[in-house]
Amino acid sequence: xxxxxxxxxxxxxxxxxxSLMLKSFKEYNVSVEALxxxxxxxxxxxxxxxxxxxxxxxxxxxxxxxxxxxxLSTKYPQMKLVALSMNDNDSIIIDMIKAGCCAYxxxxxxxxxxxxxxxxxxxxxxYNADVSNINFRRLLQSEKxxxxxxxxxxxxxxxxxxxxxxxxxANAMFLSERTIDGYRESLFGKLKVQSRVxxxxxxxxxxxVSL
Amino acid sequence: xxxxxxxxxxxxxxxxxxSLMLKSFKEYNVSVEALxxxxxxxxxxxxxxxxxxxxxxxxxxxxxxxxxxxxLSTKYPQMKLVALSMNDNDSIIIDMIKAGCCAYxxxxxxxxxxxxxxxxxxxxxxYNADVSNINFRRLLQSEKxxxxxxxxxxxxxxxxxxxxxxxxxANAMFLSERTIDGYRESLFGKLKVQSRVxxxxxxxxxxxVSL
DNA sequence: TCGTACACCGGGAAATTTCCCGTATTCGCT
DNA sequence: AGCGAATACGGGAAATTTCCCGGTGTACGA
Numbered sequence: 001x002x003x004x005x006x007x008x009x010x011x012x013x014x015x016x017x018x019s020l021m022l023k024s025f026k027e028y029n030v031s032v033e034a035l036x037x038x039x040x041x042x043x044x045x046x047x048x049x050x051x052x053x054x055x056x057x058x059x060x061x062x063x064x065x066x067x068x069x070x071x072l073s074t075k076y077p078q079m080k081l082v083a084l085s086m087n088d089n090d091s092i093i094i095d096m097i098k099a100g101c102c103a104y105x106x107x108x109x110x111x112x113x114x115x116x117x118x119x120x121x122x123x124x125x126x127y128n129a130d131v132s133n134i135n136f137r138r139l140l141q142s143e144k145x146x147x148x149x150x151x152x153x154x155x156x157x158x159x160x161x162x163x164x165x166x167x168x169x170a171n172a173m174f175l176s177e178r179t180i181d182g183y184r185e186s187l188f189g190k191l192k193v194q195s196r197v198x199x200x201x202x203x204x205x206x207x208x209v210s211l
Numbered sequence: 212x213x214x215x216x217x218x219x220x221x222x223x224x225x226x227x228x229x230s231l232m233l234k235s236f237k238e239y240n241v242s243v244e245a246l247x248x249x250x251x252x253x254x255x256x257x258x259x260x261x262x263x264x265x266x267x268x269x270x271x272x273x274x275x276x277x278x279x280x281x282x283l284s285t286k287y288p289q290m291k292l293v294a295l296s297m298n299d300n301d302s303i304i305i306d307m308i309k310a311g312c313c314a315y316x317x318x319x320x321x322x323x324x325x326x327x328x329x330x331x332x333x334x335x336x337x338y339n340a341d342v343s344n345i346n347f348r349r350l351l352q353s354e355k356x357x358x359x360x361x362x363x364x365x366x367x368x369x370x371x372x373x374x375x376x377x378x379x380x381a382n383a384m385f386l387s388e389r390t391i392d393g394y395r396e397s398l399f400g401k402l403k404v405q406s407r408v409x410x411x412x413x414x415x416x417x418x419x420v421s422l
Numbered sequence: 423t424c425g426t427a428c429a430c431c432g433g434g435a436a437a438t439t440t441c442c443c444g445t446a447t448t449c450g451c452t
Numbered sequence: 453a454g455c456g457a458a459t460a461c462g463g464g465a466a467a468t469t470t471c472c473c474g475g476t477g478t479a480c481g482a
Contacts, residue, residue, distance in 0.1 A: 010319055087421075176461050181239060198373065201372055201411065372457080386431090388429065
């Protein structure tokens with residue numbers, strides 16, 4: 001009996017070709033392909049037998065990796081979640097693990113490694129690539145709190161990653177500069193930065209703003 | 212006779228699975244797989260028959276898409292170059308076309324579209340996806356100048372995308388704050404921004420810094 | 423040898439960011 | 453009714469960014 005796997009990734013080319021590769025693994029079969037979390041929700045609804053392993057891209061529009069992972073881990077607790085990420089300095093990956101992922105994989109991983117990872121997940125329930133050059137120091141350092149970013153803060157972040165001055169942002173958001181000040185202050189604390197550039201960078205890294 | 216295709220992409224998982232997909236297309240065969248420009252150079256050296264189409268990822272370490280495309284278009288002028296990009300607002304893509312690419316493809320493209328594109332490139336020598344939602348306005352607007360960024364400026368950009376103050380950057384680069392000032396000024400002009408945040412954002416967008 | 427381009431540097435000032443202080447309102451909860 | 457938490461706001465000041473003014477030294481071709 002083949003292991004049923006699902007994939008969520010907004011890059012169709014990657015999604016489809018990865019699917020093809022998994023199918024070539026003999027032991028695995030791809031039962032769901034979705035372009036984002038929302039898409040996945042709809043597709044899973046119609047299914048009676050859900051996949052036992054789900055590969056989830058971190059950066060997606062509409063519904064990102066974290067939200068998707070959280071939703072899956074509550075709705076389908078027995079499903080094994082695997083985070084797929086582009087860069088190893090993605091501090092968001094720790095959030096993925098907190099959201100219920102039992103493994104992470106970088107997209108520069110070799111296919112053999114992927115197969116090995118899937119095998120191990122099936123056997124042991126998790127996989128941990130010490131082989132991978134993921135930047136653990138950085139991750140553990142920021143591990144303490146799975147910071148919760150408000151919708152308003154997220155909205156402000158969008159503007160903060162821009163050429164606009166705070167005064168312009170305040171006008172655009174119909175708020176006082178002081179209020180904006182508060183958001184900035186709060187986010188500086190949450191994301192552990194001390195300048196607007198650092199804030200913008202961290203926002204990008206965590207996929208809080210889409211570029 | 213199958214058409215020989217080469218792929219350059221730093222994400223092995225994508226590289227290999229895309230390769231698998233291309234091979235499944237019947238009309239195509241993958242003769243080279245490389246992780247970056249440098250890697251490709253070495254691998255092409257040993258080949259007598261070079262691929263007629265080369266798929267090139269834009270964002271790569273060691274030797275990025277632009278450099279690779281430039282090198283290929285001078286060394287192998289008859290080779291058809293196709294740029295592969297993650298985001299459609301990648302202003303760098305216009306540089307890829309200038310560097311000799313006859314087509315661009317987004318990674319969220321559907322595989323069928325890819326096959327169609329390859330077909331068209333083989334027949335007409337180019338492919339233009341008006342179907343694609345690429346942001347042409349933005350590209351054309353920034354088309355005028357293929358701004359040349361100095362190595363020193365690129366180095367400075369790395370620091371500019373950081374929490375560091377200019378004073379700290381100056382110290383780290385063993386330069387005066389005034390000199391740093393000059394770099395900033397110059398880059399503001401070249402990238403058409405008016406604040407450090409804007410500079411950092413544009414640097415990320417153009418792939419000038421790796422995040 | 424002159425001119426010009428270019429990388430580097432400095433003083434100073436306006437604008438913006440960053441960080442203090444504190445207040446008022448709303449809302450849910452006890 | 454009181455209380456804490458969240459949200460919005462203001463005055464002011466230090467730090468940093470941004471933008472002027474200028475200068476020196478070196479390299480390179482006319």
